[in-house]
Amino acid sequence: MTDINSDAMELLHKKPRQQNGVARRAASDRKYRTSSAAVQDYVVLDFETTGFRAGADRIIQIGAVKYMKHEKTDILNTLINPQRHIPQSVTQLTGISNEIVQSAPTIEQKIEELIDFIGDLPIIIHNAPFDMGFLYALEFSINVNIPEYTVIDTVKLARKMIRETPNHKLTTLTEFLQLEHDAHDAIGDCLATAAIFQYCTKNR
Numbered sequence: 019m020t021d022i023n024s025d026a027m028e029l030l031h032k033k034p035r036q037q038n039g040v041a042r043r044a045a046s047d048r049k050y051r052t053s054s055a056a057v058q059d060y061v062v063l064d065f066e067t068t069g070f071r072a073g074a075d076r077i078i079q080i081g082a083v084k085y086m087k088h089e090k091t092d093i094l095n096t097l098i099n100p101q102r103h104i105p106q107s108v109t110q111l112t113g114i115s116n117e118i119v120q121s122a123p124t125i126e127q128k129i130e131e132l133i134d135f136i137g138d139l140p141i142i143i144h145n146a147p148f149d150m151g152f153l154y155a156l157e158f159s160i161n162v163n164i165p166e167y168t169v170i171d172t173v174k175l176a177r178k179m180i181r182e183t184p185n186h187k188l189t190t191l192t193e194f195l196q197l198e199h200d201a202h203d204a205i206g207d208c209l210a211t212a213a214i215f216q217y218c219t220k221n222r
Contacts, residue, residue, distance in 0.1 A: 048147075049154050050169045053140060056219040057170070058087045061135065062142045064207040065149050066112045068100050072151030073159065076100030077125055078114050081204025082135055088216055094135045095205050097122040112202045126160050133165065144188050144211045146171035172211050175218040188214075 062083045069075030077098050084092040097114065099122040109115045143149050146169050157164050176186045183194050192199035192210045195217060200206025 048150070049164070050141075050146075050150050050167045052146070053168050053170050054175060055140070055170065056222065057140050058085075060085055060140045060142050060170070060215075061137075062208040062212045062215070063136070063149055063153075064143070064204040064211065065152050066108075066114060066202065066204050067152060068102065068104055068108055070148070072148070073155040075152075076102055077152055078104060078108070078119060079112070079204040080128060080132055081206075081208045082132060083205065083208040083212060084135065084139070085212060090212075092135070093205065094132060096128055098128060099124050125156065126162075129156060129160070129162055136165075136167065140168040140170055142170050142172060142211060142215050144172045144207065144214065146173070170215065172214045172218065176214060179218040179221055 062085065064081045065077045066079035066081075067075050067077050078100050079098060080094065080096050082094040083090055084094075097119050099119045101124060104114060104116050104119070141150075150167075150169060154164050156162050173186050176183075176191055180186070180191065180194065183190050188207060188210055189199065189201050191214050192201075195213065197210055197213050199210045201210075
């Protein structure tokens, strides 16, 4: 009996590690299509997370802003309960604590809403591999099918269009463009990203 319980406990400990490993590999295999098109209708997307490792860390805030003809038409903003501890360093950066997300929905409860919100529009992201890695890792961590989106990365656009800055971090670019920016808030980052995208496409 002791051996059976021991084996069962080992399997329970192994399963999350195996799932995380598969999810991390999935996150590194790019499923989305990249583009640099000057689109007018799009969704800007940003996640706040418990860390930097897609497939191992978890989303704690979803921010998505829809634009039609470059005009903001809709917002999706929700905290997410990651069902794990949020490090103090993340709380200091984002203001999102374990207590704040305690009664928030899980990613399983909100992912379909996000997919519906995006629809077939292209996604604008600043540093696309990070956020898209977290998005596609969900295919394995919660067994959901994520569509093959078209993604425009404003880091790549800014590198071509803005040569005066020492780097192309979001905070550096917003300071250069003199934009109001609520940094490390998903919606604040979305609004800043949209402004950078519009600047880059209008100044080509």
